[in-house]
Amino acid sequence: MSSTAKKANIVKKASTVKKAGTVKKEWPLWEVFVRGQHGLAHRHVGSLHAPDSKMAMNNARDVYTRRGEGLSIWVVPSHTITASAPSDKGPLFEPANSKVYRHPGFFNIPDEIGHM
């Protein structure tokens, strides 16, 4: 196939995709986590689309660590993450509100005892 014909073929394919309205298959979404230099845990920094984990890693490096932000990257397929639902907020988090004794400031320790 000549290169012009090849190109025409590609263009044709691209336009078929467009006409179909909803685009065929999008690359899956990945969540990106980066650990910085100061020993803290990996932190979620954003997401990206990539066909596989290798490309996700390459893209994560380009998109999220251009300024020395990290020493380690995790990429995780978004669909594998189970998230709590906003409607679960009450049952999940309210029980903690009534247990203020879990915070050290709840207890009054005499000043003369010093730091504890």
Added chain:
Amino acid sequence: MYAQMVKSTGNQVKNLEEMEPDERAFQTRINADIKIEAKDWMPDGYRRTLIRQISQHAHSEIVGQLPESNWIKRAPTLERKAILLAKVQDEAGHGLYLYCAAETLGISRDEMTEQLLAGKAKYSSIFNYPTLSWADMGAIGWLVDGAAIMNQVPLQYCSFGPYARAMVRICKEESFHQRQGFDIMMKLVGGTKAQKDMAQDALNRWWWPALMMFGPPDASSVHSAQSFAWNIKQNSNDELRQKFVDQTVPQAQHLGLEIPDADLVWNEDKGSYDYGAVDWDEFFAVLSGNGPCNAERLQARQKAWDDGAWFREGLTANAQKRAKL
């Protein structure tokens, strides 16, 4: 700004008593400065308006690479070339952060790309002007990125969590863009007469389009009230434009360049500059597709999309093959 004409619901802003319980709870959270997250309940109008605003913003970052890419191969030194390349790469990154934020609202990346290529989605009017000389790289960084920062800093505190977080990253990087532009201008005004003239010419051509970036004047900005109530817009167009003028005029004076506005004068009473009339006919013409480079910009995006098709398909095929092994 990067999203200059975001159509809001068109309805009047409701007060809390008029709202259904869901919407009242939603608005109460916004009023208390609690972020709205993607899975939270939100009014359809909020979702639609934000999709438009964030995708316009993202498209602006992506199309915004084109005027500058014109000068990557023509940069005067290897260092300038590397710096410009890094800046343009940042713009691509900014586009990606923003597309991701928009996707959390239920639109796909490909749908947004389709809307852009079909000419259905807007992007900032500023990127439809040509870059005629190296000094334009200076003027764009200094003025265009300067104006962008002015708009984006408050957006870090907007009500929608994913948008606000994308803005935090973008603002950190944007400062480099403005400073590299100003640095180019300083170098040019310190050079030969021809170089200084080049800098003045760039300022002459970019000043008014930069003022237009903030969008139409408040009096004709019909969609603002609801966006203010939802805290996805914090400052009026005229307010930010004034702030930009006040910040930029002394910088131009420092460079020894003249702002191309005969009506520009310090107003002692209000403690800021009065400036001349912006040509809003030009703004609306450019925004509706009739600027000097609208067609060229969309052609370039279409070509990039078409030329990249074989590569995207190859990666997909490879990933599918490996998944089967």
